[in-house]
Amino acid sequence: MSELVTVDDxxxxxxxxxxxxxxxxxxxxxxxxxxxSTDGSKQPTENDRQYKQNRRRFLRLMATLxxxxxxxxxxxxVWNGLWKSLPTWAARRRHVNDLVANSRTALEGIxxxxxxxVPETEAAATWRDVDTRVAELARALERAESTDDLQDVGRxxxxxxxxxxxxxxxxxxxxAGEEEPKAGDAKSWLKFFIDxxxxxxxxxRMRTFIRSTWDLxxxxxxGNIDRTETYAAAQATVLIVRVLQDLEAREP
Numbered sequence: 001m002s003e004l005v006t007v008d009d010x011x012x013x014x015x016x017x018x019x020x021x022x023x024x025x026x027x028x029x030x031x032x033x034x035x036x037s038t039d040g041s042k043q044p045t046e047n048d049r050q051y052k053q054n055r056r057r058f059l060r061l062m063a064t065l066x067x068x069x070x071x072x073x074x075x076x077x078v079w080n081g082l083w084k085s086l087p088t089w090a091a092r093r094r095h096v097n098d099l100v101a102n103s104r105t106a107l108e109g110i111x112x113x114x115x116x117x118v119p120e121t122e123a124a125a126t127w128r129d130v131d132t133r134v135a136e137l138a139r140a141l142e143r144a145e146s147t148d149d150l151q152d153v154g155r156x157x158x159x160x161x162x163x164x165x166x167x168x169x170x171x172x173x174x175x176a177g178e179e180e181p182k183a184g185d186a187k188s189w190l191k192f193f194i195d196x197x198x199x200x201x202x203x204x205r206m207r208t209f210i211r212s213t214w215d216l217x218x219x220x221x222x223g224n225i226d227r228t229e230t231y232a233a234a235q236a237t238v239l240i241v242r243v244l245q246d247l248e249a250r251e252p
Contacts, residue, residue, distance in 0.1 A: 036079060133156065161186055213240050
């Protein structure tokens with residue numbers, strides 16, 4: 001397990017380290033809640049003290065990461081008044097784990113996120129990287145409230161499409177007589193790819209859909225937009241990624 005962050009000032013602490021500590025505390029809280037509802041006769045006072053101490057730190061870490069607290073119980077006494085309505089130990093364990101499932105996924109995503117690197121040392125994107133970013137996009141959309149949050153969803157959508165284009169970029173896709181696009185020209189690389197892998201009049205709507213989604217992601221990033229447009233851009237981005245993955249697996 002990663003060493004826990006112990007400093008009080010989190011301003012210079014990497015988000016991945018904050019998430020790692022929050023994950024450890026989340027697991028500890030889950031363990032205390034499950035214990036209290038299955039074998040709570042052992043050390044109830046000491047466990048409640050530890051639960052409250054963990055909770056204070058956990059709430060601060062989650063606030064730093066701009067995540068919501070998934071556990072509504074301020075102390076084990078509150079939880080003790082509720083778990084008796086759940087008839088079995090398995091039901092109590094399941095209830096606690098369901099409470100924290102989304103937060104655990106979000107924290108794991110932050111913990112495992114790759115730090116930014118300079119272009120000279122940037123690793124080539126893979127479909128696995130793209131899948132991770134798609135999962136992070138879904139969480140960002142779920143948490144989005146302000147205009148900045150919505151624009152961040154648009155930025156993430158655009159960057160996912162850029163990574164997908166980098167994976168698909170192949171000089172053989174460039175028609176004879178046309179200039180090869182720059183590495184970062186995702187729109188051109190996507191055009192060449194879909195022109196090859198989704199060729200023909202029957203695929204015209206598919207090609208139009210992919211191009212329109214790129215334009216929508218750009219608009220969400222830079223424009224004055226609402227949540228509906230942002231939702232559409234994110235959903236369309238996920239769909240395009242899956243379509244591109246499917247097309248790449250086929251012979252053009």
